[in-house]
Amino acid sequence: MAMTSTELRSRSWWRSNQQWLTPWLFLTPGLIMFALYVVWPIFESFRISFYNWDGLGEKRWLGWGNYVELFGDRAFKTSLRNNVIWLLLYMLAVPIGLGLAIFLNQTVRGIRIYKSLFFFPFVISQVVVGLMFSWFYAPNFGLLYNLIEWVTGKGIAILADPTLATYGIIAAGLWPQIAYCMILYLTGLNNVAPDQIEAARLDGAKGLKMLWFVILPQLRPATFIAVVVTVIGALRSFDLVSIMTNGGPFGSSRVLSYYMYEQALSEYGYRMGYGAAIAVVLFLIMMVFISGFIWKMMRDERGDR
Amino acid sequence: MFPRPIATRGPGARALYQIALPVALIIWLFPLLGVALTSVRPASDLAAGNYFGMPSSIAFSNYVDVFQNSPIGRYILNSFKVTIPTVIGTLVLSCMTGFALGVYRFRGNILIFFLFVAGNFVPFQILMIPVRDITVQMGLYNSTAGLALFHIAFQTGFCTLFMRNFIGALPRELIEAARVEGVAEWRIFWFIVLPLMRPAIAALSVLVFTFIWNDFFWATVLTTSASTQPVTAGLSSLNGQWIAAWHLVSAGSIIAALPPVAMFFLMQKHFIAGLTMGAVK
Numbered sequence: 001m002a003m004t005s006t007e008l009r010s011r012s013w014w015r016s017n018q019q020w021l022t023p024w025l026f027l028t029p030g031l032i033m034f035a036l037y038v039v040w041p042i043f044e045s046f047r048i049s050f051y052n053w054d055g056l057g058e059k060r061w062l063g064w065g066n067y068v069e070l071f072g073d074r075a076f077k078t079s080l081r082n083n084v085i086w087l088l089l090y091m092l093a094v095p096i097g098l099g100l101a102i103f104l105n106q107t108v109r110g111i112r113i114y115k116s117l118f119f120f121p122f123v124i125s126q127v128v129v130g131l132m133f134s135w136f137y138a139p140n141f142g143l144l145y146n147l148i149e150w151v152t153g154k155g156i157a158i159l160a161d162p163t164l165a166t167y168g169i170i171a172a173g174l175w176p177q178i179a180y181c182m183i184l185y186l187t188g189l190n191n192v193a194p195d196q197i198e199a200a201r202l203d204g205a206k207g208l209k210m211l212w213f214v215i216l217p218q219l220r221p222a223t224f225i226a227v228v229v230t231v232i233g234a235l236r237s238f239d240l241v242s243i244m245t246n247g248g249p250f251g252s253s254r255v256l257s258y259y260m261y262e263q264a265l266s267e268y269g270y271r272m273g274y275g276a277a278i279a280v281v282l283f284l285i286m287m288v289f290i291s292g293f294i295w296k297m298m299r300d301e302r303g304d305r
Numbered sequence: 306m307f308p309r310p311i312a313t314r315g316p317g318a319r320a321l322y323q324i325a326l327p328v329a330l331i332i333w334l335f336p337l338l339g340v341a342l343t344s345v346r347p348a349s350d351l352a353a354g355n356y357f358g359m360p361s362s363i364a365f366s367n368y369v370d371v372f373q374n375s376p377i378g379r380y381i382l383n384s385f386k387v388t389i390p391t392v393i394g395t396l397v398l399s400c401m402t403g404f405a406l407g408v409y410r411f412r413g414n415i416l417i418f419f420l421f422v423a424g425n426f427v428p429f430q431i432l433m434i435p436v437r438d439i440t441v442q443m444g445l446y447n448s449t450a451g452l453a454l455f456h457i458a459f460q461t462g463f464c465t466l467f468m469r470n471f472i473g474a475l476p477r478e479l480i481e482a483a484r485v486e487g488v489a490e491w492r493i494f495w496f497i498v499l500p501l502m503r504p505a506i507a508a509l510s511v512l513v514f515t516f517i518w519n520d521f522f523w524a525t526v527l528t529t530s531a532s533t534q535p536v537t538a539g540l541s542s543l544n545g546q547w548i549a550a551w552h553l554v555s556a557g558s559i560i561a562a563l564p565p566v567a568m569f570f571l572m573q574k575h576f577i578a579g580l581t582m583g584a585v586k
Contacts, residue, residue: 022490023405027417030402030461037458038424041435048434055434103329106311106322114326116573118333123569125519127537128558131544132336135343135551141356143339175336180580187581189307197307206309215307222581232426239521243541260430265437265526272434279430290426294419301415 042283049276055264059273066277075251076278079259082166083235083285086255089170090177090234094226097181098219102211104182105189115186122179130243133172134159159245162252169240169253177233181226188222189215224296231289235282256282344368344555351552367556375546376531377557380539383528384564386449387456387535388517392510394457395464399509400502402461403468404494408480418469424462429522432459440527452527452535456517464509467582471505472498508579511572515565536561 014021049066051059070076104115121129136144139157149155158168192215200214216223238257241247247254247262254262256278264275311322331338346355347364355361371377406418436455437446445451475498483493524538531539540561547553569576 018490020409020411023409023411023414026401026405026494030398030465031417033398033454033458034421034424034461036439037436037455038427038432038462039420041432041439042427044435044438045431045433102308103325105306105308107306108311108322108326111326114330116570117330119577120334120337120566123515123565124337124562125521125537125565127519127521127540128562129336131540131554131558132340135340135555136336138551141351141354143335143357146357183577184581187577192307194306210307225581228426235428238429239537242521242525243544257428257430261433261522261526264434275430276434279428279433282428283431286426286428290423293426294423297422298415298419 045276045279045283048273049280051273053272055270055272062273066274069274070277070281075254075259076256078251079254079256079278080281082253082255083282085166086170086173086234086237087231089167090173090230091227093174093177093181093230093233094223096174097178097226098185100178100182101185101189105186115183119179119183121176122183124176126173126176126239127243129172129176130169130240133168133175133240134244137168159253160249162249165245165249165253169237169244172244173233173237173240177230180229180233184222184226184229185219188219192218228289228293232286235286235289256285340555340558343551344559346552348550348552364552367552368560371553371556371560375543375553375557377536377539377543377560379531380534380536381560381564383449383533383539384518384535384537387453387524388514390450390453391456391460391517392513394453395460395513396506396509398457398461399464399468400499400506401494402465403472403502404498406465406469407472407475408493408498418465421462421465424459425466433526437526446527447529447533449528449533449535452523452533455523455527456520460513460516464513467509467579468502468505470582471502475501504575504578507572508575508582511568511576512579514568515576518565 048059050062050064052062052065053059100118104111104118136142137158139145139155139160145155145157156164158164196214196218197210200210205214236257237255238261241253241255241258242261245253247258260275260278260282263269263271263278311319342360343351343356344367345363345365346360346367347362348367350356350361402421406414440446440451440455443451445454479497479501480493483497488497518535519537520535521537521541524535525541528534528538531542534542540557543557544554547557
C-alpha cells in the first residue's frame with residue numbers, strides 16, 4: 001500500500017512515542033469519570049459548606065457559620081455519638097467472623113453448602129435486611145418481642161425505644177458484616193501454612209495458644225481487610241437507619257450520614273450548606289482511617305517491589 | 306489445617322459437630338426463615354394472630370398480589386437498567402486503567418493508583434450534593450442513565466484496584482516478548498492481556514452486579530418516581546404504603562433479594578475470589 005510522507009512521519013512519531021503515551025490514553029476515560037463524579041465533588045462539598053444554600057437560589061456566604069451552628073446542634077451531637085457506638089460495636093464483627101470461620105473450617109460432608117448459607121446475609125440488600133429485622137423486632141408479633149415477653153413477662157419494642165433503637169439497628173448491621181468477615185477469614189485459614197501448624201503441634205501448642213501465636217499472625221492480611229471494610233461499613237451506615245427507624249424515635253437513632261441526608265434533601269428542608277458541613281465532618285473522621293489504611297498499603301507496596 | 310480436623314477426633318465430637326452445624330445455621334438464618342415463611346402465609350393467618358405456626362395454607366398468591374398491585378415489576382426492570390450498563394461500563398473503564406497502571410512504570414503511577422483506592426473509602430455524603438447537581442444539570446436527574454453514570458465512575462475506583470493488582474501479577478515476560486516482536490501496545494492489551502483477565506472480569510461482574518443491585522442510598526438521592534426507581538428504593542416506599550401488611554412486605558423483600566442471590570449461587574467461586582482478594586498474601 002502506498003503511503004504519503006506525512007502518514008509515514010506520523011506513524012514513526014507514534015511508534016517512538018507510544019511507550020509513554022499509551023498508559024495515559026488508557027487512563028483518560030476512567031480518570032475523567034472519576035475526577036468528575038468523585039474527586040471534584042469532594043472539593044465542591046467543602047466549598048458549599050461555607051454557604052447558606054437551598055439548592056436552587058443564590059448561595060449566600062456564611063464563612064464558618066454552618067460549623068458554628070453544628071457545635072450547638074443537639075441532633076448533631078446525638079448523631080456523632082451514635083456513630084462512635086456504631087464504630088465500636090461494629091468491630092465485634094471481626095472476632096465473631098473469625099469464630100464462625102474457625103467453626104466452619106472443617107471438611108465434613110456438605111460443609112460447602114453450609115459455608116455459602118452462612119455467607120448468605122451479605123448477598124442480600126441492606127434494605128431487605130432492615131425489613132427482616134424490623135419484622136423480627138416488631139411489637140406484639142415480632143419473634144424477639146415475644147421471646148423477651150416469654151422470658152421476662154414484658155415485651156420490649158426495641159425500635160420504638162430511644163435508648164435501644166440504635167443497638168437494634170447495629171445488631172441488624174452486624175449480621176451481614178459478620179458474614180463478610182467470616183468469608184475473609186475462611187479464605188485466610190485456607191492458606192495458612194500447614195507445615196507451621198504441624199511444627200507448632202509437635203511443640204505442644206494447641207487451642208487458643210495456637211490461634212494466638214501461630215494462626216493469627218498468618219491471618220494478618222485477612223484481619224487488615226476485615227477491619228478496613230468494617231470501619232467503612234460502620235461509618236457508611238445509612239440504609240438500615242433509613243429503613244428501620246428513619247432516625248427516630250425522636251431522632252435518637254440518627255447517624256451523621258442520615259442526618260446529613262435529612263438536612264440536605266428530605267422534607268425537613270433543603271439546607272445544602274448545612275448538610276455539606278455535616279458531610280465534611282464525616283469525611284474528616286473517615287480521612288483519619290483512610291490515611292492510616294493508605295499509609296499501610298503504600299508501605300506494603302514498596303516492600304513488594 | 307486449623308482447627309484440627311474433626312475427623313481425627315472421637316465419634317462423640319464428630320456427632321456433636323454434625324448436630325451443631327444445622328442448629329447454628331437455623332439460628333443464624335432465623336430472620337430470613339421467618340420472612341420466607343411469612344411471605345407464603347395467607348393474610349387471614351396474620352389477622353388471626355398466627356404469626357409463627359405453620360401457615361394454614363401456602364399462599365403463593367401473596368407473590369401474585371405484589372406483582373399485580375404494586376409497580377414491583379417496573380422496579381425490577383429499572384434495577385436491571387441501572388445494573389447491567391454499570392457492570393459493562395465499569396469493566397471497560399477499569400480494564401483500561403488497570404492495564405495502564407499494572408503494566409507501565411511512569412511518573413504519577415502510584416499517585417493515580419492511590420487516588421482510585423482512596424476514592425473508594427470516601428463517605429457517600431461528601432459526594433451527594435455535587436453529584437446530584439451534576440446529574441440535574443445534565444438533564445439526567447430521576448433517570449436510570451443518571452444513576453448508572455455515577456455508579457460507573459464510583460465503582461471504577463474499586464475495580465481499578467482489583468484489575469491493576471491482577472494484571473501486575475501476570476508474567477511480565479509475556480509483554481516484554483511481544484514488545485521485542487514489535488507488537489503495538491494496544492494490540493498487547495487486546496490480544497495478550499485481555500484474554501488473561503477473564504477470571505478478574507468474571508469476579509468483578511458478579512461483585513459489581515450485587516453492589517449496584519443492592520444500592521439504596523444513590524437510588525434515593527438520584528431517582529424519585531416509580532418509573533425510574535430501582536427495587537431497593539421501590540421496596541422502601543412500598544413498605545411505607547403497606548403498613549402492617551407483612552405478608553406483602555415479605556414477598557416483596559424476597560423478590561428483591563432473588564437476583565443477587567441467584568447470581569451468588571451461580572458464580573460463587575468468582576464472587577468469593579473477588580471479595581477476598583488481598584485476604585491472602
